[in-house]
Amino acid sequence: MTRLVVTGVGANVWQFHSPGIAAIDATVVAVHDVDADRAKLVADELDCPVAASLDELLGHGADLAVVLAPHRFHADLVVTCLQARHHVFVEKPLTVTMTDADRMCDEADRQQRLLAVAFQQRTRTEVIRARELIAGGELGELQRVDLLATWPRKSGYFDTAPWRGTWRGEGGGVLVNQGHHDLDLLCHVVGPPASVLARTRTAVHPIETEDTAVALAEWSNGATGTIRVSTAETGEQQRLEVVGTGGRLRLTPGRLEFWRNAEDFRDYAAAPGDPYAAPRIDTVETLTGRDGRHVQLYQNLVAAIAGERELVAAGRSAALTTELAAALIMSGRLRREVSLPVDRAGYDELLLELAAR
Ligand SMILES: NC(=O)c1ccc[n+]([C@@H]2O[C@H](COP(=O)([O-])OP(=O)(O)OC[C@H]3O[C@@H](n4cnc5c(N)ncnc54)[C@H](O)[C@@H]3O)[C@@H](O)[C@H]2O)c1
Known part of the structure; x- marks a missing residue:
């Protein structure tokens, strides 16, 4: 049976972890939070002790440490837990700078412990299928990628914790x-782009960090695409559209649609005959998805600890997303195109400067 400890247990996001922990039948042996009253509420529910410090928490002989504190604390907390020879499950984002992301992943390697990140959407069955189609070459050569996501929030949301929407507390929006x-x-x-040219703005909310970002992205093969995410507008919740020479897929919450071309677009374009003849679609695949919760991540984590599965969201793969977010923020602030990987020292400097304002 997995024995685990939790730091930052007073977090709102605990509500997603508690069913995950129940699903794997793990025992919470102790909890910690810098706000001891918040920790006590959960400890009473779980009938476990509250540790007064992180060191005390890590002295409880657990196998797994769960980190739920705000992102600016992830790196130091995770590294300390790894050094105490715990596997670690940390909330998303992995962290906010690539200097920290590298430090966390290197420590996991050094300690030979697993570092898992709470990207629960990766377990959605329609997401698994979309990834499989692309990895299996079904889309052919990548041509276009468009991502749109809206997360409408009231400005009052940013008052629910002092770290939200600040450079010092959150390191981004x-x-x-x-x-x-x-x-x-x-x-x-799809895989991360090779470069981005972004515009970021604080359109509606009274916060320091960006509430809206839009970007032109370019992949290493020359494919291009757009990214738009916002907490300051309404619209489709999430849509990822990927077009290749072999077909087109559209991923929306709970649904995948895939149109497979009868022939690769390059063959269609080169073929003689009616120049206006539309390309033929061979098959259309639709899938209604399920899963996408922390429960699936906990199930994957115990299987990975037992050596039976790969982690769905390991630190190194989560770091690619940290890198993309950093590139977008950097591009938006500097108003120029930024290539990935980002300049670590340059990004650290930019965040320090933004936090000092
Ligand atoms: N995967 C998801 O869908 C999802 C959803 C919500 C939040 N999150 C992530 O979870 C994390 C927490 O977000 P939240 O909204 O639940 O936060 P929150 O503000 O509700 O709670 C944060 C908790 O951490 C505690 N804390 C602060 N500093 C600490 C430290 N140094 N050590 C230990 N505890 C500390 C606070 O006292 C508080 O109890 C964030 O990184 C956020 O991005 C992920």
Whole structure:
């Protein structure tokens, strides 16, 4: 049976972890939060002790540490847990700078412990199928990628915790928080772009960080696409459309549609005959999805600890999403195209400068 400890247990997001922990029949041996009253509420429910410090928490002999504190604390907390030889499950985003992301992933390697990140949308069955179609070459050569996601929030949401919407407390806005899930789908399903040219703005909410971001993205093969995420507008909740020479797919919450071309677009374009003849679609596949909760991530994590599965969202793959968010923020602030991987020192400097304003 998995023995686990939780830091930042007073977090709102605990509500998603509690069913996951129940699903794997794990025992919470102790909890911690810098706000001891919040920790006590959960400890009473679980009938476990409250640790007064992280060190005390890690002295309880658990196998797994779950980190739910706000993102700016993820790197230090995760590294300390890894050094205490715990596997770690950390909430998304992995962290906010690539210097920290590298440090966390390197430590996991050094300690030979698993580092899993809470990207629960990767377990949606329609997402798994979309990734499989692309990895299996069914879309042919990548041509276009469009991502749209809206997360309408009232400005009062940003008052629910002092860290929200600040450079010092959060290290970014919609790109590192809500829309980070959508950026992760793009990286996980398609792969990250090679460069981005972004415009970021604080359109509606009285916050320091961006509430809206839009970008032109380019992949290494020359394919192009757009990214738009916002907490300041309404619209489709999430849509990822990917077009290749072999077909087109559209991913929306709970649904995947895939149109397979009868022939590769390059063969269609080169073929003689009526120049206006429309390309033929061979088959249309639609899938109604399920899953996408923390429960599936916990189930995957215990299987990975037992050596039976790969992690769905390991630190290194989550770091690709950190990298994309950083590139978008950097591009938006500097108003120029930014290539991935981002300049680590340059990004650290930019965040320090933004936090000091
Ligand atoms: N996967 C998801 O869908 C999802 C959903 C919501 C939140 N999240 C992530 O979960 C994290 C927490 O978000 P939230 O909205 O639940 O936050 P929250 O503000 O509700 O709670 C954060 C908790 O962490 C505690 N804390 C702060 N600093 C700490 C430290 N250094 N050590 C230990 N505890 C500390 C606070 O006292 C508080 O109890 C964020 O990183 C967020 O992005 C993920």
